[in-house]
Structure formats: structure tokens, C-alpha cells
Amino acid sequence: MMRRDFMNRGAGIAAATLLVLSFAGSAQAETFAVSIDNFTFAPVEIKAKVGDTVTWTNHDDIPHTIVSAGKFRSKTLDTDNSFSFTFTAAGDYKYFCSLHPHMTGLIKVE
């Protein structure tokens, strides 16, 4: 009896875990990577969904920043530093490097 109860409980937990995982899966929360190389954001445009996260990583020997006016602003990213932002509202997020403003990018969030 005791053993069977334990087994059932174990199966129940496993099922619940699966359920949570599948819900998370259906929400499709993804993480996108934007690489900064040679004073360029790549990819320069990303199509994301609400709840998705974008992580920028600076591979240049010169610091950069990620700034979307009124939306988000990273600290200064030295070489190999990263910055992540999770988008909680739909919209077009134009962003740029406040040190090198010719560097621009766009995150389209649906």
C-alpha cells in the first residue's frame, strides 16, 4: 500500500511538471541573442513576442550601450559584457548605442 501511494504521488508530480513545461512551451517565451561586432547589431532586426527576452553581447574592443528612448537603457557594456531585456508589451522598439549613434537596431514585439 505504502509503496503504491508513493509511486502514485511520484507519477502525479511528474505529470504536473510536464503540464507546467508544456504550458511554458505554448507561451513560447524565447530568448534571442543580438551580437555586437564591428559596431553593428546582428541581427539588426528581431521579431519577438510579448514575454520574450533579448540578450545583447558586446564582442568589440570598444564599449557600447543599448538605449531605446523611454523604454530601456543598458549600462555601458565593456568587451564581452551582456545586457538582457524582457519585453512585456507589444510595439516597435527602436534602439541605438548612445556612444556611437550610427549603430541602430529594431525589436518588433507582437
Place this chain on the structure above:
Amino acid sequence: MSHHDHDDHGVSRRKVLECMTWAGTGVLWTISGGVPRSLGLVDAAQAAEKAAPGLTFLQISDSHVGFDKPANPNALGTLEEAIGKINTIPVKPSFMIHTGDISHLSKASEFDDADRIISQAKLDVHYVPGEHDFLDEEVKFYKERYGKGTRGAGWYSFDAGGVHFIGLVNVVDLKAGGLGNLGAEQLEWLEADLKGRSKSTPVVVFAHIPLWTVYPQWGWGTEDGARALDYLKGFGSVTVLNGHIHQVMQKVEGNVTFHTARSTAFPQPAPGTAASPGPMKVEDAKLRSVLGIASVNFKMGDERLAIIDTPLQG
């Protein structure tokens, strides 16, 4: 007169280098009879003789203290070499200007190191900030250390030896997709600063990013620089000294002579000759050959500036 003595690292670069030199240590400026002339540090002795009764000052730029990447793992060391050169000038210059990017990441320790080395020149230093000097969290170190008596983000003017000097800031409030930026407040101040001034007064304007459009694809220019230059129309002698692009470039347009100084830290590529304006790595043995000294001479009436490059080594 024009003379180039570069190591020939690349054909395309050489081509673009028609009128420019590579990163070096500093430029010696001397003003004689109201006309600024710049001379290489090696020519300092001759310069001192020629310029005897005039005003002599130095320009250094882009020391990037804290930079330790492959293009120059010891930017503090090369700054120290530059100051060492300055200390060998037989006749003491009146003062020095620093056209920004004193530090690489605006750390207090970087500013401390820079001050420790630069103060060894025992000269008054007039600074303007580069974008690398405003990176601390509270954006206060530059203003605290170098901004006393300045307005806005750090602009000011002063007079020396009959010349009117104007230090401008074009590295704040940059707009997406744009270039360097002076902003309305600073332009208003500039207009007022120049108003009523005798047009025969020689004017030297210095700022970090070039005030003229060098290469917009890399952000090398100032969005509203033309407005500043409008206020300088009518003055007989205007010299604009900038840094930021880590190479010497010059242009004469009417009454205005534009000049960008070398970095004491690392060279950057000539416009369009590389994938990006990032630090240019050269062979270790060649670093000081691209950090060489350049001298620049110009006289009223000359159509072109005369440039003489002398590498530190090789």
C-alpha cells in the same frame, strides 16, 4: 609642402592617407602673428626658435587610460611616453589642451592614472570630454575633475596670447542614427560668446568629435557643427582642433582650418578601410611606428597644410 613617411602597411590605406597621418603622441601648436602653426615634437627645438615671441601650446588627445586590448595593452605607458616627449621640449609651452577620451571607461582609477601622468608635464591643461569620459553611473567624475568654471556638460572659453579659445562638448545627448551633437543651449552660448568680438581675433575651437563631417557612416562628424561654424564666419583666422578618430586629418575651408589629432593610445583605420572604426591592431613591433610623431605647419595664404610624419620608432 607635404611630406609623408609612413610605413606602407596597405595600399588602400596609403591612398586614403594623402592628407593624413597616423596616431602619435601630441601636436605642438604655436601661434605667431595670430596664425596658429602646428609642429611635430621632434621639431620642437626649431619651433621654439621660430615661434620665439608667439604663443605655444600643445594638443594631446584620446589617451583612453584603462584600454588594455590587443591594439595596445598599455595605453597608460604610451601616454607616459608622450608626456616624456613633451618634457624634452626646450621652451616650455604655455599650456596644453586635451581633446577628450581621457579615460576608456570613466573609472575613477583611470582618471587618477591619467592625472598622475599628465601632471608630469607641469602645464595647465584645458580639457573637453570625449564620450568615454561620461560612462560612470552618475556621470559626475568628468564634471567634478575637469569641469570647474564650465557651463552645461563642460563648455567654456578663455583668452590667451591674443587668441580666443573655445572648448565645446559634442558627445552628449546623441540622437539615434545621428552624429556628434552640440545642442541648442550650447549653440546659443557660443553665439553670445562670439558676439561683439573683433573679427581680427584669432579663434581656436576645440572639441572631441570632429565638427566637420569626416565620415558619417562611422559617426565621424557633428550634426549641428555647421551652425557653430556659421557663428565663426567673418573671423579672419579660425582653427578647429578635434580628436576622436585617432588619426591626423586636415581640411581648409575658407577662413577655417580643421585638424584632428592623433591618439596616444591606439590607431583607428582610415575611413572606410576596415569593417568598423574599432581599434586597429598592428604588429607589436610596429605599434610605435603608427604612434609616431607628426608635425603640421600652416601659414596664412597656403592652400594646403604641410604634414611631416615621424614615427616614434622605425
